[in-house]
Amino acid sequence: xxKKIVIYIVISLWSFTLLAQPPVANKDLWDSKSPFSIQVLxxxxxxxxxxxxxxxxxxxxxxxxxxxxLLILSRNGWYAYPYNSKCIGPEEQTCFGGExxxxxxxxxxxxxxxxxxxxxxxxxRSGGDFHINFIxxxxxxxxxxxxxEISFAYDYACRYDVSPATMxxxxxxxxxxxxxxxxxVYGSMGQKDNYKADNTLDAYxxxxxxxxxxxxxxxxxxxx
Numbered sequence: 001x002x003k004k005i006v007i008y009i010v011i012s013l014w015s016f017t018l019l020a021q022p023p024v025a026n027k028d029l030w031d032s033k034s035p036f037s038i039q040v041l042x043x044x045x046x047x048x049x050x051x052x053x054x055x056x057x058x059x060x061x062x063x064x065x066x067x068x069x070l071l072i073l074s075r076n077g078w079y080a081y082p083y084n085s086k087c088i089g090p091e092e093q094t095c096f097g098g099e100x101x102x103x104x105x106x107x108x109x110x111x112x113x114x115x116x117x118x119x120x121x122x123x124x125r126s127g128g129d130f131h132i133n134f135i136x137x138x139x140x141x142x143x144x145x146x147x148x149e150i151s152f153a154y155d156y157a158c159r160y161d162v163s164p165a166t167m168x169x170x171x172x173x174x175x176x177x178x179x180x181x182x183x184x185v186y187g188s189m190g191q192k193d194n195y196k197a198d199n200t201l202d203a204y205x206x207x208x209x210x211x212x213x214x215x216x217x218x219x220x221x222x223x224x
Contacts, residue, residue, distance in 0.1 A: 029058040029073060029152075031137035036062040036148065038141060046072070049111055054101045057134065062141060064148045066174075068107035071141075071150060073134055075100045097123045098132040100154055104172065116177070118170055124158035131165075132156035135218050138169075144206045149173045151211060153218050155184055162186040164194070165221070169214050171207065178204075180211045187222040195219070 030040065041059040047070075054074030061070050076099040099121045105112040122132045138153035150172045157165035164183035171178045182195030195215050201208035218224060 028136045029134055030060060030139040034062075034141045035143045036064055036141055038062045041070075046070075047112055050105060052101065052103050054099060058139065060139070060141065062148075064143075065146075066106055066148070069148070070105040070107070070112060072103045072105070073101070073139070073152070074103075075133070078130060095123060096130055097121060098130065098156070100132050100134065100156075102152065102170070104150065116172055116175060118177075120154070120156070120168070122156045122158065129160065130158050135167075135224065138214065138218055140214075142210065144210060145204070147173055149207060149210075151214060153214060162189055162221075164190050167195075167215070167219060169211050169218075171211055173204075173207070176200075178207065178211065180215045182215070182219070184219050184221050187220065193219075 030038075039061045041061055043056040043059075046056075046059060050070070050072070052072050052074055054076045056072070056074050058073040059071065061068070063069065076097075078096050078098050080096055099119065102118040104115045104117075106115050107113075120132065122130065124130060133154060133156070135153040135155060138151075140151050142149045142151070151169065153167065153169045155165040155167040157163075159165070164185065167182060167184045169180040178198050178201050180195050180197045180201075184190065185192060185194070193216070195212070197208055197212060201211065
């Protein structure tokens with residue numbers, strides 16, 4: 001009887017310790033020096049009125065000339081659905097999909113107003129290695145020309161080997177979106193610097209240089 005009591009107490013204390021742990025945001029996504037005072041938020045620290053899709057990954061909060069900013073990154077895990085025209089393969093195959101989201105909200109007198117949303121997805125037939133993910137340490141909030149720039153990178157692929165994944169580096173300055181898009185490499189396998197920058201970046205050389213530098217930092221999957 002005494003042994004049972006001791007075991008019960010130990011398990012109860014251990015369970016309480018787990019439940020008492022505060023929520024921790026995914027700190028691996030953001031790893032950047034910033035001129036702004038950035039606060040990393042956990043899921044339960046988000047304002048209750050905020051509405052976003054996907055499973056929470058990361059939230060950053062800061063204040064700049066626009067006011068109080070709230071950036072949220074989220075992602076849906078894999079889900080299965082019946083064959084349709086977006087899915088590659090014979091009709092008897094089960095299809096899989098994944099979705100990725102980024103949101104920016106600005107606090108106003110009427111609450112948090114959505115400024116923009118990034119959405120991307122991957123639909124493929126079953127089999128192979130599926131992924132659609134933000135790339136660790138690629139999320140940054142910079143100030144190259146007196147207006148905050150928000151940038152991040154992500155990639156997605158369905159593959160059986162180390163063939164290239166599709167990679168995108170996205171940036172927003174105000175409501176304007178910019179991007180560098182292309183394919184990853186893995187060590188010596190793949191075409192180096194296989195990317196294309198938006199033509200609109202030609203008018204913003206500092207931002208273009210920064211996004212291409214970000215691309216080169218993460219394009220080689222073997223060095224991440």
